[in-house]
Amino acid sequence: MFFLTPALAAIGVFFFVPVIAAFVMSFTDFDIYSLGKIQYARFIGLRNYLQLVEDPLFWKALRNTLYFLVVGGPLSIAVSLAAALMLQAKLVRFTSFFRTALFAPVVTTLVAVSVVWRFVYHPRYGLLNYALSFVGVSPVDWLGDPQWAMPAIILMAVWKNFGYNMIIFIAGLQNIPPQLYEAAAIDGAGRWQQFTMITIPMLAPTTLFISIITMIGYFQLFAEPYVMTQGGPLNSTLSIVLLMYQQGFRWWNMGYSAALAFVLFVFILVASVLQSRLQKRFGT
Amino acid sequence: MKRHVGMALVYAALAVTAAVTLAPLVWMVSASLMPTGQASSFPPPFLPRQVTFEHYASLFTRLNLARYLFNSALLAVAVTLISLLVNSMAGYAFAKYRFRGRDPLFKLLITSMVIPAQVTMLPLFLMLNKMGFINSYIGVIIPGMASIFGIFLIRQFAMSIPDSLIEAARIDGASDFRIYRSLILPLCKPVLITLAIFTFMGTWNDFLWPLIVMTDDSMYTLPVALATLSLEHVQDTELMMAGSVMTVLPVLLLFVALQKYYIGGIMASGLKE
Numbered sequence: 392m393f394f395l396t397p398a399l400a401a402i403g404v405f406f407f408v409p410v411i412a413a414f415v416m417s418f419t420d421f422d423i424y425s426l427g428k429i430q431y432a433r434f435i436g437l438r439n440y441l442q443l444v445e446d447p448l449f450w451k452a453l454r455n456t457l458y459f460l461v462v463g464g465p466l467s468i469a470v471s472l473a474a475a476l477m478l479q480a481k482l483v484r485f486t487s488f489f490r491t492a493l494f495a496p497v498v499t500t501l502v503a504v505s506v507v508w509r510f511v512y513h514p515r516y517g518l519l520n521y522a523l524s525f526v527g528v529s530p531v532d533w534l535g536d537p538q539w540a541m542p543a544i545i546l547m548a549v550w551k552n553f554g555y556n557m558i559i560f561i562a563g564l565q566n567i568p569p570q571l572y573e574a575a576a577i578d579g580a581g582r583w584q585q586f587t588m589i590t591i592p593m594l595a596p597t598t599l600f601i602s603i604i605t606m607i608g609y610f611q612l613f614a615e616p617y618v619m620t621q622g623g624p625l626n627s628t629l630s631i632v633l634l635m636y637q638q639g640f641r642w643w644n645m646g647y648s649a650a651l652a653f654v655l656f657v658f659i660l661v662a663s664v665l666q667s668r669l670q671k672r673f674g675t
Numbered sequence: 676m677k678r679h680v681g682m683a684l685v686y687a688a689l690a691v692t693a694a695v696t697l698a699p700l701v702w703m704v705s706a707s708l709m710p711t712g713q714a715s716s717f718p719p720p721f722l723p724r725q726v727t728f729e730h731y732a733s734l735f736t737r738l739n740l741a742r743y744l745f746n747s748a749l750l751a752v753a754v755t756l757i758s759l760l761v762n763s764m765a766g767y768a769f770a771k772y773r774f775r776g777r778d779p780l781f782k783l784l785i786t787s788m789v790i791p792a793q794v795t796m797l798p799l800f801l802m803l804n805k806m807g808f809i810n811s812y813i814g815v816i817i818p819g820m821a822s823i824f825g826i827f828l829i830r831q832f833a834m835s836i837p838d839s840l841i842e843a844a845r846i847d848g849a850s851d852f853r854i855y856r857s858l859i860l861p862l863c864k865p866v867l868i869t870l871a872i873f874t875f876m877g878t879w880n881d882f883l884w885p886l887i888v889m890t891d892d893s894m895y896t897l898p899v900a901l902a903t904l905s906l907e908h909v910q911d912t913e914l915m916m917a918g919s920v921m922t923v924l925p926v927l928l929l930f931v932a933l934q935k936y937y938i939g940g941i942m943a944s945g946l947k948e
Contacts (some may be wrong), residue, residue, distance in 0.1 A: 392768075392774070392849070393764075393852075394765060394767060394851075394855065395765050396770070397761045397763070397764065397765070397820075397821065398761045398762060398764065398765030398821040398826060399761075401761060401817075401820040401821040402784070402821050402823065404816075405795075405817055405818050405820070406787075406790075406795055406801075407787070407797060407887075408798070408802075409794075409795035409796075409797075409798035409802065410790055410794055410795055411801045412798035412801075412802075413794050413798050415799055416798060419780050421908075423733065426801075426804075458865075460741050477685055477688055478689070478694070480682075480740050481686045482680035485686075485689075486757065488693075489689050489692075489693050489779060490692040490938075491931065491934060492696060492840040493692065493693060493696055493699055494930075494934075494938070495696070495697065495700060495927065495930075496696060496699075496700070497925060498682060498876055498926050498927060498930040498937075499700070499880075499923045499926065500880045500897070500898055500919075500922045500926065500930075501880060501898075501921050502880075502898035502899075502901050502902045503703075503887055503897075503898065503901055503918075503919040503922040503923045504699065504700075504703075504919070504923070505902075505920050506901060506902075506905045506915055506916075506918070507699050507700075507702070507703045507916065509700060509805060509905070509913055510706070510714070510916070511699055513700070513715075513787070515715075515717065516715045516716070516719045516936070517719065518699075518702060518719055518721070521718055525776055535700070551700070552740070554696075554927075555941065557946075558938055558941045558942060559941060559942065561942070562941075562942035563801050583816060588877060607789070607791070610791070611791055611793065612896075613882075613883055614882045614883070614902075617784050617882075617902065618905065618906075619734075621906075629924045632793055632883075635761070635793060636883070636887075639796075639797050640800075640887055645797050645801075647874075649797050651789075652793050652794045652797065653751055653794065655791060655793060655794070656790060656791060656794050659789060663845050
């Protein structure tokens with residue numbers, strides 16, 4: 392018991408208690424006045440949640456977050472798989488160099504690379520527009536145009552994250568018995584057939600695992616818009632966590648912010664349960 | 676012949692992907708060495724026409740970078756050491772001790788990993804505020820002291836240690852703590868290194884929580900300072916790139932040095948499912 396006490400005490404007091412407290416808080420009007428004197432907070436039942444449903448900003452943030460998730464998630468998984476396949480092709484040399492290079496963005500500090508990408512996306516002096524000018528694309532105001540701001544954030548997130556899932560895919564690929572490919576080759580299956588009939592099905596459990604962790608991570612979009620766009624332009628990159636941060640720690644509407652946090656939690660929970668159901672169904 | 680062509684194609688594709696992936700990082704370093712204003716000229720130069728270190732100098736003289744570096748390093752080291760101790764004890768207990776309610780308790784912990792940290796942040800802020808830990812190192816360290824993921828990682832590893840080893844040590848009269856310290860910890864070294872890198876990098880790179888807790892400029896970590904500065908110094912491209920280099924470089928070097936453990940850890944976490 393001696394060994395467990397520190398960990399359980401820390402997790403209990405600084406994780407489970409706050410989770411329950413946040414739940415209670417989401418039914419109160421906890422605000423800047425309650426910050427000084429907790430007695431000022433009153434129970435207001437479901438009013439925060441009702442207010443949420445009527446708040447156009449919440450729907451905007453939810454739509455943006457889902458946009459980021461639904462486009463960015465699969466895109467980053469596809470890039471990860473492609474990179475893993477390239478690295479697993481029977482190369483003679485440089486595999487470890489390429490692996491390190493492709494993985495490097497994962498370990499970088501999100502805030503720092505967001506600062507870097509803000510300049511890469513600069514409409515006049517940015518590298519991206521300059522590179523695109525060679526193929527005849529006229530300059531895009533990536534972060535200043537409500538249409539392009541979210542795609543720009545997605546592109547950066549894919550760049551930053553794909554290396555992580557690439558490594559997990561490599562582990563999955565290494566687990567496929569080579570005999571399967573040999574047998575298929577003897578039966579006359581081509582490269583593409585081997586890919587669709589062996590690689591894809593054998594990677595299903597890995598892909599599912601990756602989908603879950605990617606989705607949970609992408610729901611929590613925050614630092615990229617905070618640094619690159621502050622949620623703009625016209626709230627086109629406002630995410631749920633950014634809205635939660637603004638409501639809670641800038642305007643001190645902590646009751647309302649707690650309700651937002653729980654909505655985020657419910658979304659993550661539902662999506663995780665759905666995906667683990669899928670996992671069971673496919674018997675992995 | 677066809678094989679060789681395929682091979683060349685894979686190499687070419689890999690080279691292009693690697694170049695595109697590294698380009699923003701290389702440009703970051705390159706721009707940080709340009710004289711003020713050169714990065715904002717047209718066509719945008721990829722390499723500095725002349726190299727200067729003035730931005731690194733002014734980070735330290737004008738912008739208090741040494742302080743942010745110190746804060747970041749101190750917090751990352753403290754969280755890593757404390758959480759390694761706490762998590763390894765708990766992970767070992769879950770792996771090798773039999774007590775009532777062990778499995779349900781472990782299951783509860785694993786299940787609660789789905790709760791995002793953001794849910795706890797508001798009450799945690801109020802709690803730390805009451806305790807007087809806002810704007811202090813302790814405020815950042817406290818939520819990082821123990822992690823369910825860390826306990827899980829160590830438990831998985833410790834389960835593979837044969838019971839007979841522990842029994843033998845016990846027969847020799849070793850105390851519980853002695854067994855943990857002199858037998859379990861050395862055997863768990865690979866997973867401890869992996870977890871140490873994860874924790875160090877996670878704490879170094881963390882943004883939202885230090886942004887909330889640290890209210891005073893002198894307590895900022897590098898990412899918080901960089902985010903704040905970059906919103907004030909939008910025009911100072913070269914200076915901000917130097918700041919980004921200083922933030923990214925320590926973790927990048929750590930990764931390159933210890934990547935075997937880091938990548939091995941990720942692979943293991945993926946195969947557990």
